[in-house]
Amino acid sequence: MNSKNKKQIYKQDGRKYIDTEYVPQDPKHREKEITQISKQIIEFIINRVSGSFLIYGNSGTGKTMSFKVAMSVAQAYLSKNDPDRKDHKMIFVTAKGTDITPLMTEICRSLDVKAPSRGISFKDYINLINEKIQKTYVHICIDEFDNLLSRTREKAEDLIYYFTRTERLSLTIITNRINLAKEIQDARVFSSLNTLNSINFRDYDPAQCYDILKERTNMTFNPNFIYDNVLQTLSKHIAIEGGDIRKGLSVLGLCAKYAEESNILTITPEIMTDIIEKYDILKDGEKPEKTINFRKADSGSDIFTPFNKSMQHTGF
Ligand SMILES: Nc1ncnc2c1ncn2[C@@H]1O[C@H](COP(=O)(O)OP(=O)(O)OP(=O)(O)O)[C@@H](O)[C@H]1O
Ligand SMILES: [Mg+2]
Incomplete structure (x- = not known):
């Protein structure tokens, strides 16, 4: 050659x-989805409410890409329209190939929370995060969530439960399991996941x-x-x-x-x-x-x- x-x-x-891995600036055919996601993030952050948002659809249909674009749209909107209120943070993590502990460590790192990478319980991580977010508001997106559910169902369910019921925190879950909600076995967790607040990425x-x-x-x-x-x-x-x-x-x-x-x-x-x-x-x-x-x-x-x-x- x-x-x-x-x-x-x-x-x-x-x-x-x-x-x-390239993220297009202005992707075609996902304008509505990007608008809906960015509106949702802005609403969570401005109203400082807890809650969840579910994004689902088949592989390669632009879920990760659209969330990343929506995150920058939301950030641009908040900087322009709410410039004095910088007390929020958006975090994007992926559960692909990882277990609950590395995932929690990464979330802590993104929040500048000092946390050991082993030897503490899930609840300890939640407590550390809770302390930190007393002074701020956090939106966390966990991409490829189904991996976590397959590896460690109970902890993944705990994560949904606590992350949707903690004040000053909201959660987006991205999954390609269309029936993720149905797979959740714990009724408490199922009811904390607002399945109506969701978006389906059609093929x-x-x-x-x-x-x-x-x-x-x-x-x-x-x-x-x-x-x-x-x-x-x-x-x-x-x-x-x-x-x-x-x-x-x-x-x-x-x-x-x-x-x-x-x-x-x-x-x-x-x-x-x-x-x-x-x-x-x-x-x-x-x-x-x-x-x-x-x-x-x-x-x-x-x-x-x-x-x-x-x-x-x-x-x-
Ligand atoms: N509407 C679009 N315009 C431009 N590129 C797109 C569009 N939709 C998807 N892509 C591209 O296709 C690839 C896959 O998209 P993405 O990673 O967002 O899919 P996904 O839905 O998250 O898939 P998975 O469920 O496997 O994680 C990326 O490179 C992305 O840039
Ligand atoms: Mg993806």
Whole structure:
């Protein structure tokens, strides 16, 4: 692969826009959701009430992204309209791959509360947080909450109970378990979770997937790398599978990797179909860019492992 080709596929600084961690400034098709979330955060903070807000929807439908954008919208509104009242804090933590203790330690760290990272009970953490928030108001968002519920149900339920009943504190829970509320076994906890105060991130339809992926493609790649009909094939597939934009971005990243390694400048419909198929056989948790290798065979011809057979008709 020569560096000239790399330049021709990607726009200057384009790579960052295909990264799934990139947060778009003004995401399409989630305007209503972002407005609703930011209004909710502002309401909690201005009225200084305790309570909860539930965000649910399938994977890759923009929940984390929308909350992050809503948090900056709320912050901008509060700084402009309430400049003298800086006594609030918004905290965003994720429960992915973590247990209750590291999560509580992280929440404490974000609040500048000195807390040991082990050896104290959940209730002790709550007490430490309580002391700190006597002088302030805190909104905490816990992303990927279902992980916590699977790992340590009782403690996750305790967390909901205390975080929704502590004065000067409110909680947003983000989950992709649509029925999270039904899974809660403790009736006290169930009643503290205001399930009516929730927002469902509906799956994106094919046209929405196309708009979103088109925008990211335009920001990332030079024109002619992926033509509209090829992007439409990807968008339809993504929509059928539940609208996971993260997967769409990963497939686009794999297209670029394939093009770089094969020295081509345009993704044909056949290549796109093969890359989608290849992606679909990955197991949960496998990182596509690590697992899928586009390597040269000993003979010197390009092969697309292990889909080398299916790639033959593409002519590469
Ligand atoms: N409307 C949109 N506009 C632009 N990018 C989007 C949009 N929706 C989702 N994305 C992108 O798709 C990727 C996945 O979004 P996000 O991480 O917010 O999904 P999620 O709903 O939190 O998924 P999960 O449940 O797996 O955590 C991100 O890179 C995000 O920027
Ligand atoms: Mg998320």
